[in-house]
Amino acid sequence: MSVLTKLKSLQGLERYQYYIDILHRSPLFRHYHPTDWQYEDWLFMDKTSEACFVRACGGSKTFDTINWIILRATINPHEKWAWMASASGQLDQARFYFQDHPFVKKVKGSVGKEIVYLHSGSRILLRGATASITGLRLDGIVLDEEEMLQPRQIAIVYPQLHGRLTFSSIGKFFHLGTLQADAPLFMENIEKYPTKIHDWKQCPWLVKAGHIQRMIDEGKTPEWEIDMLYRCIPTAPSGLVFPHIEIAHINYDSKEVQYGIDFGSKDMCVGVVIRNNICYVVEEYEFQLELNNAAYDFLNRRLIECEGGGYNDNDKYGAKSYMLVQRIHATRQAVSNRWKQERQMIGRGYDKIVIDRESCLNIYKDIKSAVFGPDGFYLKDNKHPNHYLDAFLHAIQPATLQWSF
Structure with a gap:
């Protein structure tokens, strides 16, 4: 044989x-x-x-x-x-x-x-x-x-x-x-x-x-x-930004949700519910406002903060944020290192972050993989663009002051 x-x-x-x-x-x-x-x-x-x-x-x-x-x-x-x-x-x-x-x-x-x-x-x-x-x-x-x-x-x-x-x-x-x-x-x-x-x-x-x-x-x-x-244990050089994460299906009232939007080639939105020092991540969306100005009109008059001003501002992002203020009564928040530090501390201060991974897969990936960079802030580079994470940070404590024009 x-x-x-x-x-x-x-x-x-x-x-x-x-x-x-x-x-x-x-x-x-x-x-x-x-x-x-x-x-x-x-x-x-x-x-x-x-x-x-x-x-x-x-x-x-x-x-x-x-x-x-x-x-x-x-x-x-x-x-x-x-x-x-x-x-x-x-x-x-x-x-x-x-x-x-x-x-x-x-x-x-x-x-x-x-x-x-x-x-x-x-x-x-x-x-x-x-x-x-x-x-x-x-x-x-x-x-x-x-x-x-x-x-x-x-x-x-x-x-x-x-x-x-x-x-x-x-x-x-x-x-x-x-x-x-x-x-x-x-x-x-x-x-x-x-x-x-x-x-x-x-x-x-x-x-x-x-x-x-x-x-x-x-x-x-x-x-x-x-x-x-060598031990095959997930970790990071300076530690994970959000170490206490759980996955669960979340029941919530849509009136509880507060939103944040971050701009880019696509414009990401994350919705969260805060209860008893626990942050529940319940919604995420992705649209291109340049192609559809009305994409986020369904969030009209909801509690929502969008990126605006600060070190990451440019004419395109500025136009988007002004448009959302006018169309859906969003608030604008200037993005600065101080803002990043404050929001990062708020996010890390929750007892835990619970994510509905089935409906919020992209923000789950960003939060799960968020690590500290050499500057002490969450790492943001070509491998970690973290647009959903930025939207999450806008959502966890939306500014309430409306801008006037």
């Missing part, structure tokens, strides 16, 4: 144990002795259509998953798979693993656009996360180092990936990564999809190497960095 025939005849754990026996015939794999949880992760991938895999740095997530995908493609040569990473340079390690595998015949192509050819006749695409992935029809995608995706990739490439699977009855998508404070997409996916998490102490090879334990013992590496990269 050939190796391929026997692999196809076996199921579950027996198949993987035989697979490892075959790999041990190669000198490059004689060190490879998967633990029980590594086998369990492979079995989990067999029966799961989409999931996240979080491991400590050096936790063998890339190596294990490549071994899984090669066996999968060998047994199912009709399936079309793609291995992706955020940058072409991050494909180097994956390429080495593919080239060293005894089931792989060759890897050909230009960097970031390679094809892995297996002896069984199967092929696996090896791609960077660029627009070149669009147009492909695939049965499965592995996105490695997802936490390293840049804002443009998150906005343009990532939304296209599920579309590559729509023609498939298999449609598997696996997200691999290490926890990182400025990786909102990966952190969001960890909450959204089934997730397997393994810290460094679950990895015998990391414990044996001793490097991580030495870093901990020496005390020179920040504790938050150890938590994120």
